[in-house]
Amino acid sequence: MSLHKSKDPYADRCPIRDVLERLGDRWSMLVLFTLEEGGTLRFSVLKSQIADISQRMLAQTLRRLEQDGLVSRTVYATVPPRVDYALTELGASFLKPMHGLLDWAKAHHQDVHAARRAYTAPEAIEAR
Template identity: 50%
Template sequence: MLEKKDKFLKSERCPVRNILDRFGDKWSTLVILVLNEEQKLRFNELHRVIGDISQKMLTVTLRNLEADGLVSRKVFAEIPPRVEYQLTDIGKSLVPHISGLITWADDNFSSILESRSSYQQKKKN
């Protein structure tokens, strides 16, 4: 059994670093939140809702979330093919935690910006 400190040495063994690296990027959290609100979305609908994400980045983000079991992808045998994305149960279980982080960020945003500004001023002097 690994000692507590040893499990943090390598990211592949550290549950926090390993998992947060996957959905802590610029887009994954937003995709999770949008899918939570909309239930099911097709690729182009999701792209339209998010707006400033490239199609390539949305594809990569959805593939990573699907690989981690947070998002499911359903392909319909139609012409043209229709694909829908939705959160899995594990993806839905993540939403309250993201919501808590959003609340924390909203509550502390001004203080953090002030601290950053103060830090930059100290660096200049």
């Protein structure tokens, strides 16, 4: 069962929509980069390192990333149960090209903010 269904029945045939739509959400990249940097992490550690994510959203994001094969989940039969999350080979391979995007975002973050501040919406121009 898919956790995300597109209204377009052909969306799963398009690699851009099928893969990047899922991974381009607000949290997936942050979770993946956090796992890359930290190695195998428990849920609580992930949550503390991505401070503004809710527990529910982190659980949903991890579930989707596991479903897509980018993250592995290992449950240990201890009391209380211990669950570890780690990048899979597929997840690590996805992040290789994403480092270029991350570098670009870091280098141009201020430029994007400046453009946003300078932008006047067409509706505001017409209202003048």
